[in-house]
Amino acid sequence: MVHLLEQDFGTFKNEIVKKYTWQTKSGFKVSIISYGATIQSILVPDKVGELNDVVLGFDDINGYVERNEPYLGATVGRCANRIRGANFQIDGADYQLATKDFQKHIVKMYVNTLINVNWKSVVDGYKVTFSYLSKDAEEGYPGDLLTNVTYDVTDDDVINVQFIATSTKKTVINLTNHSYFNLAGHNTGAEEVYNHVISVNADRITETTPQSIPTGGFVNVGGTPFDLRIPIRLGDVMKQGQNLFHDNFCINTYGNKDLNFVSRVSHPRSGRYLEVYSDQPGVQLYTANFLPFPDQEALGRYLEVYSDQPGVQLYTANFLPFPDQEALVGKSGVGYRRHGAFCLETQNYPDAVHHPNFPSPILKPGDIYKHKVMYRFGTEKYNYPQVVSA
Numbered sequence: 393m394v395h396l397l398e399q400d401f402g403t404f405k406n407e408i409v410k411k412y413t414w415q416t417k418s419g420f421k422v423s424i425i426s427y428g429a430t431i432q433s434i435l436v437p438d439k440v441g442e443l444n445d446v447v448l449g450f451d452d453i454n455g456y457v458e459r460n461e462p463y464l465g466a467t468v469g470r471c472a473n474r475i476r477g478a479n480f481q482i483d484g485a486d487y488q489l490a491t492k493d494f495q496k497h498i499v500k501m502y503v504n505t506l507i508n509v510n511w512k513s514v515v516d517g518y519k520v521t522f523s524y525l526s527k528d529a530e531e532g533y534p535g536d537l538l539t540n541v542t543y544d545v546t547d548d549d550v551i552n553v554q555f556i557a558t559s560t561k562k563t564v565i566n567l568t569n570h571s572y573f574n575l576a577g578h579n580t581g582a583e584e585v586y587n588h589v590i591s592v593n594a595d596r597i598t599e600t601t602p603q604s605i606p607t608g609g610f611v612n613v614g615g616t617p618f619d620l621r622i623p624i625r626l627g628d629v630m631k632q633g634q635n636l637f638h639d640n641f642c643i644n645t646y647g648n649k650d651l652n653f654v655s656r657v658s659h660p661r662s663g664r665y666l667e668v669y670s671d672q673p674g675v676q677l678y679t680a681n682f683l684p685f686p687d688q689e690a691l692g693r694y695l696e697v698y699s700d701q702p703g704v705q706l707y708t709a710n711f712l713p714f715p716d717q718e719a720l721v722g723k724s725g726v727g728y729r730r731h732g733a734f735c736l737e738t739q740n741y742p743d744a745v746h747h748p749n750f751p752s753p754i755l756k757p758g759d760i761y762k763h764k765v766m767y768r769f770g771t772e773k774y775n776y777p778q779v780v781s782a
Contacts, residue, residue: 393417394518394547401425401432402453404510409453412513412520414545419443420769422545427456428466428507429522429541431571433723436549439663439773444577446664446769448733451723457508459720462572462683467541467555469506469567470526470533471753473640473676473742476605480745482534482562482754489532505531506539506567519544528561535561535757549770555763557755565755566740567763572680572733575659575666578723582686582731584659585679586627590734592620592655592677594641598741598750604638608747613641620677623656626734630679637677637734640742645673651766655736658772667768670738673751678735684719686729738765 394416401411410426421435421443432450435443448464450456460466478489511522519542526537537559544552555567576584597618599609613619617632618639630636645652651669655677658665668675719727744750755761 394545396515396518396520396545398515401427404453404457407510409510410513412515412543414518416545416547416549418549420545420549422543422551424520424522424543425453425456426511426513426522427453428460428463428509429511429524430456430467431465431551431569434551434571434769436575436664436769437771439771444662445723446573446575446578446666448572448574448578448722448728455722460507462680462720463504463507463570464722465569465571466504466507467511467522467539467567468504468570468737469539469565470504470531470537471564471566471745472504472568472570472737472739473566474605475564476743476746478532480564482564485534487532487534505533511541518546533563535559535563537563537565537755539567541567549768551767551769553765553767555761557761558757558759559755560757562757563755564745564753565761566744566753567761568676568737568739569765570735570737572728572735573657573666574733575657575664576662578728578733579726580732581729584661585731585734586625586630587661588626588657588659588734589623590620590626590629590655590657591623592641592675593644593653594618594675595621595644596642598640598642598674600639600742604742606640606741606743606747606750608749610642620655623658626657626679630731635681637679638681640674640676640739642674642741643670643672651764654738657734657736660772663771663773665770665772666736667770668736668738669766669768671762671764672738672740674739674741676735676737676739676742678737679731680728680733680735681730683728683730683732738763 397413399411401409413423415421423433478491511524521542539557542554596610598606654668741750744753
């Protein structure tokens with residue numbers, strides 16, 4: 393039996409922000425807030441029944457309003473991921489999107505219109521539907537876009553999410569959820585993320601420039617660090633490249649238009665696992681590369697060693713200027729840092745509006761955009777063999 397609780401989660405622009413919490417018989421508990429239609433927490437039992445929160449987030453509405461530049465847990469749109477130049481054409485008309493500096497020197501990005509708003513919500517049994525009307529020309533997009541996101545938590549510890557949208561004009565759309573997962577617990581950082589074991593059902597990725605903009609081509613994953621078809625420890629594959637991962641994997645569907653297996657991630661020490669299924673052609677695997685660098689990593693990048701016989705001079709560049717590396721302070725005062733989580737964002741291919749060989753992101757008046765994704769959580773109740781010291 394699933395229990396659903398409705399609470400207030402503060403206010404935004406004089407509106408009450410709602411928080412909905414589902415709980416199942418296993419203790420599995422999911423909380424979603426109306427601000428940004430955001431997944432705020434997911435508590436999952438480990439193999440001995442201990443609950444831990446496995447998504448990054450904030451304890452109060454101020455955190456989401458003032459500090460959520462990484463979009464922790466939010467519904468992202470109107471168009472998730474990259475759009476080259478933050479502009480596009482539809483039927484010969486040019487559209488320039490509002491932009492902001494994303495990670496400052498990294499790349500200039502368009503604004504996501506659905507995140508910093510308080511969605512309306514309706515409860516139907518154990519389902520909660522969040523709705524938002526994005527008006528014509530908001531952040532540069534054409535058409536009035538009505539978006540519904542429905543969350544349904546079932547007693548087998550599954551979160552079902554469905555995105556539905558309609559528009560009054562031809563527009564670009566690609567919605568997703570941007571939750572940052574760490575199955576060891578949101579407070580355990582990169583050390584435990586590296587211990588996750590991951591597989592992704594994809595034979596290729598979309599090829600990109602160094603700025604993560606698709607070229608329109610594809611790269612076969614065989615023989616590359618992107619070959620995640622066989623389960624592999626995440627840390628072992630991430631060490632093969634400095635910026636792994638921030639890439640769109642093209643999901644193998646075998647012609648199936650319903651839900652397809654996307655990815656499985658497990659954390660052996662806790663026994664927790666996450667399986668993702670979706671009807672979308674791609675998934676963005678992102679390992680939180682742009683969260684703040686740990687202090688020791690920042691130091692390591694500037695380490696210089698000088699030596700003249702018979703001694704060694706070690707200098708750690710104490711007087712060089714350092715970038716701001718303060719942690720992003722999240723729930724329970726935890727400092728979130730680089731590689732402290734991973735995202736699996738089911739989606740259309742990035743920048744599809746500029747590539748006719750990609751699935752079309754154009755939504756026409758009278759048509760309905762639909763996107764389903766299922767997050768299945770569970771626990772493997774195995775035990776490690778005893779290690780006997782010699």
